Amino acid sequence: MKSTIIIFLVFLISLTAQSQLVINELDSDSDSIDDLEFVEIKSNTPNFNLDGYVIVFFNGSNSGGNKSYLTFDLSGYTTDINGLLLMGSSQVSPVPQYIIYPNLIQNGADAVAIYQAAFTDFPEGTLATQTNLIDALVYDTSDPDDTTLMSLLGETVQINEDENNNKDFESIQLNNDGVTYTVTTPTPRQLNDGMGIILNGLSISTTATQYEEGDTFDITFTTENAVAQDQSFGFTLNNAGFDAADFTGNTTLTILNGNNSVTTSIQLIDDAIDEGDEIAVIQLTNLPTDFIALNDQIELRIVDNDYVISSWGTPTNPTYGTVANTKPGGYYAAIDGLSNTNLTNALQGIIAEEGVVRAQTYADVIDILKEADQNPENSNEVWLVYLEIPRPKLDFQTTSNNVGTWNREHTYPRSRAGYFSIDDDDFADGKDIFWNTTADSLRHGNSDAHALRAVDGPENSSRNNQHYGQYTGPQNTQGSFKGDVARSVLYMAIRYNGLEIVNGFPENGAGELGDLATLLDWHRNDPPDDYEMNRNNVVYEWQKNRNPFIDYPELVEYIWGNEVGSTWENPLSVDDVNENAISVYPNPSSGSIFVTGIKSQFSLSVYNITGQKLNTLDAISSEEIQLNLPSGIYLIQLKTGQQQYTKKLIIQ
Known part of the structure; x- marks a missing residue:
């Protein structure tokens, strides 16, 4: 008899505990970005301890399959003096006791439920169940009833938050009868009937x-x-x-x-x-x-007003020859003297070398871009491709609202390339943790920083996956990005098997991006500047490979342009050789120069900024040298005996 009484008392206690908690209010669709959505729990007694309870959200869509997509452990929380616990983002007012990220709660047909269970009992993808269920609410925003979800949770009604055609400014609220609901103006942290203690x-x-x-x-x-x-x-x-x-x-x-x-x-x-x-x-x-x-x-x-200003210019105010190329000695030795497929295969062997080249996570790319795309005029900003303006590094997009933010632009769009993110891509684990990668590792193109740029959020959406040529950038900009994006996608075509740059605008070709003619034109008319060389150096420190078309722009002609079939010879190194004793002046020049600091006769060779030799002549120190060059930036190689020096020259 005593055992029977104990069992009955335990049963009554269990019923009492279960009757303590209900879903009191739900706002699943608060505004355009859903940063004011919330769910409110109510206990029959104030200051109720929620240890051992969880709240679970179920997805009633066809793809969701009436399974869980979010679970929150309520242990450590108590309801307030009115018996309420509010869960929502920090944007909700009054501020919730339980803060969650905005835009997490789906709009329906879906459900939210309270269980007396462990957090581990509801991993993502758990089918809705009545086991250990305390209370549930099946809801929608003008969606058909999900009768299967209602049956799984033992519910007979599905509440429409949009029944008054005002879902963005109304919530579902439990009435005092504990059974029916009213859809009306949200009342977070307040009893739905307006009673209780006013805080x-x-x-x-x-x-x-x-x-x-x-x-x-x-x-x-x-x-x-x-x-x-x-x-x-x-x-x-x-x-x-x-x-x-x-x-x-x-x-x-x-x-x-x-x-x-x-x-x-x-x-x-x-x-x-x-x-x-x-x-x-x-x-x-x-x-x-x-x-x-x-x-x-x-x-x-x-x-911070102590930001650093770099010695080189922005893409709209470029400088040349200031940033030293950090490629290791002999980095491109394997391509010397080759042509056609031998050249491209050898080049791919360098920039996709297994055991040397590294692949980082997509989250790591944020840190890479903060360094590689840093605004030369303010170290606390990034420079936005396409818009050609700076933006604070702090303004990286973290919600669905992309206005005023920056994010990561795939110059070779994901949908055209076929690469994608995996779960591990969400973790920034630093420079020294990486994946092994090969030329066949196309998925790693998703996080290849040579082809990712800091970009204005809405402009990224505007470009979408358009081919270059279809997309030519915003109006009233200089187009300083054109050569940069051309070299980045040409790099991708060599780096990864399965990608190709083609003429025209193919719409059904997987792994094809256009337009080749446009990109060649952009490359030729916007040569690499110091900004681009610096980002090449930065990405090399992370990935251990370089974009060869920044180091040697003329290579583009030997693979896609007017030198196809010709034998490539590694050109003059343009690494900075600073010899204070040698001077080329005036600089800038109107066409004639003087060279001082070399005692004997020397040879002078002129190269354009892409490394193409234009002329060679012999000269004597301090004599006037007529160059007859159009306006532009050039490299002057001076040779005497076994020594050679390189200087930058501007012709006005």
Whole structure:
């Protein structure tokens, strides 16, 4: 008899626990980017411990198969004084106790459910079940009923969040009967019937969202109602590299009895060190129990005024010959004296050499581009291909909203090449962790930084997968990107088997990109500059291979252009040889020059910037030398005995 009573009591306790929790409110479709979506749980008693519970989201689409796509462990959380736990992004107001990323909750037909279970019981792809189920809500936004999902969860109705044709500004709310629902204006962190204890909302405000090192600014904290007694709380600004060494000011504050606000001044320290732009985050701490945060985790951009300016120019204001080529000695030795397929095969053997060349993750590319595409005029910015403007490195796109952000542009589009991402591509694991790769490793083209550029988000979408020639860039730009993207996709055609650059605009050819004639024209009219040489050097440090068409632009002609079939001979090295004793002047010149610092007779050879020899003549130091060259940038090779020197010359 005693055993029967114990079992009955355990059963009653179990029923009581299960009746404690319900899905109280759901906003699955809040606006265009869904950064205000949330789900709210309600317990019958306040301050209910949620240890041992999980909340699971199920995908009711054909592809989702009524299986789980998100699971959150509720252990460590409790409901508030009104029995509520709000889950949503930091953009929701009042601020949720449980912060999740924005734009995670799908719009339906889908479901959300509470289980008394372990997080590990619901790996992604778990079929909806009633085992250990506490409560469930099947919902949609004007979608057909998913009767299978309802049956799996033991539900008989599917609630339409869009029943009033206003889904972006309404939520599904459980009525007091615990059975029916109302679709109306969202009420996060409040009981749906408007009852309960009204908490005093606290908001954070600043006059701006961006400050420079050395600035002083105020942070004001304001409550909705004046406090009946002194109320103290704190906040932090720490975030990643931004910490207490970067500012001074009081971070423990008190709102005095009868008042509803307090202000503190923060002094940003100008440390004369380039740490890069940083984000400080205002985050509340030790909030009184009768307060509720209306906003929190407020981001402030701290602009570092100690940025570095490089010695070379941007693509729209290019310089030449300033950045030294860092290719190892003999790097291209294997292609010397070859032609046709022998030349391309040998070139591929260099830039796709197994055991030497490395493949990095797609996430690593973000770090590569921050270095390779750094704005020469400000080290805290990247230079955007196509738009030809800088953008802060901090503005990398992390949500579905790409306006004002930058992301990664595949110059050889994924859809035309056939490469793709895998799960491991989502992890940035650094320069020294990499995949082995070969010429047949086409998938690694997805993260090959020689063919990825920092790009404006909307412009990336605008280009989409158009062939070059179809896409010619935004209006009212210089087109400084044209030679760069031409050389990047020509590199890809040699680096990976299965890719080809062709004439025209093929729409059904897998592994084909056009237009070859356009790209050759772009290459010839926009030769490599210092910016491009620097990015070649940077990518080499990560991938251990180079883009040969930046190092030797004339190679393009021997593979696709007017020298096809001719024998390639490795041209004059244009590595920087700085001999202070030798001077070529005037520089810039109008057509004639003088050379000083060489005592004996010497030979002078003139090369264009692509390495093509134009003329050779003998000369004597200090005599006038007539070159008769059109305006442009040239390389002058001076030879005397066994020594040779290279100088850059500008003809106006």
